[in-house]
Amino acid sequence: VILWFHDESIFYAHDRRRNNWYHKDGPCKPYKKGDGHSLMVADFVSADFGWLRSPDG
Known part of the structure; x- marks a missing residue:
């Protein structure tokens, strides 16, 4: 018996932590909301x- 495990991750375009400093009198720049486009990576x-x-790469 050979055990195979499925490894899967999904990465999103706007999936990051935002740390921005703005001057108290300066304008704040808005940023996109939502996850954005995604990329799914899967393998066994x-x-x-x-x-x-696969044998052919």
Whole structure:
């Protein structure tokens, strides 16, 4: 029996922490709200064989 595990992550365009300093008399710049576009990265991994790859790359 060979165990394969599914590894999956989703990254979003606006997924970051924002730290901005503004002068108290200066204007604040608005930023986009929401997650934005996403990129899904998925793969299979085994302790015996490592990452699953096809023979042709």
